Amino acid sequence: MGEEAEIRTAKEAADHELILAFGRLQGAANRLEYILGRALEEECGISHLVFEVLLILGRAGEPGLSMRAVAQEQVLTTGGATRLVDRMEVAGLVERKEDPDDRRGRLVCLTPLGEETAVRASRVHLENIQRHFVEPLPAADRVRFAEDLRILSHTARDMLPRLP
Numbered sequence: 001m002g003e004e005a006e007i008r009t010a011k012e013a014a015d016h017e018l019i020l021a022f023g024r025l026q027g028a029a030n031r032l033e034y035i036l037g038r039a040l041e042e043e044c045g046i047s048h049l050v051f052e053v054l055l056i057l058g059r060a061g062e063p064g065l066s067m068r069a070v071a072q073e074q075v076l077t078t079g080g081a082t083r084l085v086d087r088m089e090v091a092g093l094v095e096r097k098e099d100p101d102d103r104r105g106r107l108v109c110l111t112p113l114g115e116e117t118a119v120r121a122s123r124v125h126l127e128n129i130q131r132h133f134v135e136p137l138p139a140a141d142r143v144r145f146a147e148d149l150r151i152l153s154h155t156a157r158d159m160l161p162r163l164p
Contacts, residue, residue, distance in 0.1 A: 036128050044121040050088060054118040057110045063100055064109030093117055
């Protein structure tokens with residue numbers, strides 16, 4: 001597919017099969033993010049970003065995660081993660097605890113309300129994923145598609161710089 005030398009006009013660029021394919025991927029992701037995120041907001045009262053942090057913390061379990069780890073998982077600055085966690089703490093979804101391995105450090109973990117919200121939102125999210133992400137695809141292609149997305153996601157993740 002190495003046709004980069006063949007592009008001579010903006011029209012050729014816009015019609016290039018790889019550029020179109022990536023644009024479709026990006027468009028689908030943006031539209032699905034909007035549809036599924038809006039459902040989380042309407043049915044659970046949380047943004048998709050808050051939901052993702054609830055999942056990250058749920059996956060981590062006890063004793064929790066450092067702010068740096070939360071930021072790295074969500075590709076946020078540590079300041080952005082701190083502001084988000086501050087809002088989540090005010091809402092009663094998370095709490096900060098002392099880090100047992102570092103007296104100066106603090107860890108973020110789910111509260112019982114955060115756990116309950118993660119479970120309720122996951123049920124809503126899973127139903128919407130099935131409806132809007134899985135059902136439109138041919139059944140025979142679903143497993144391979146999910147694996148291809150995993151490969152792309154991990155490859156891109158591994159190329160990102162790590163936070164200091």
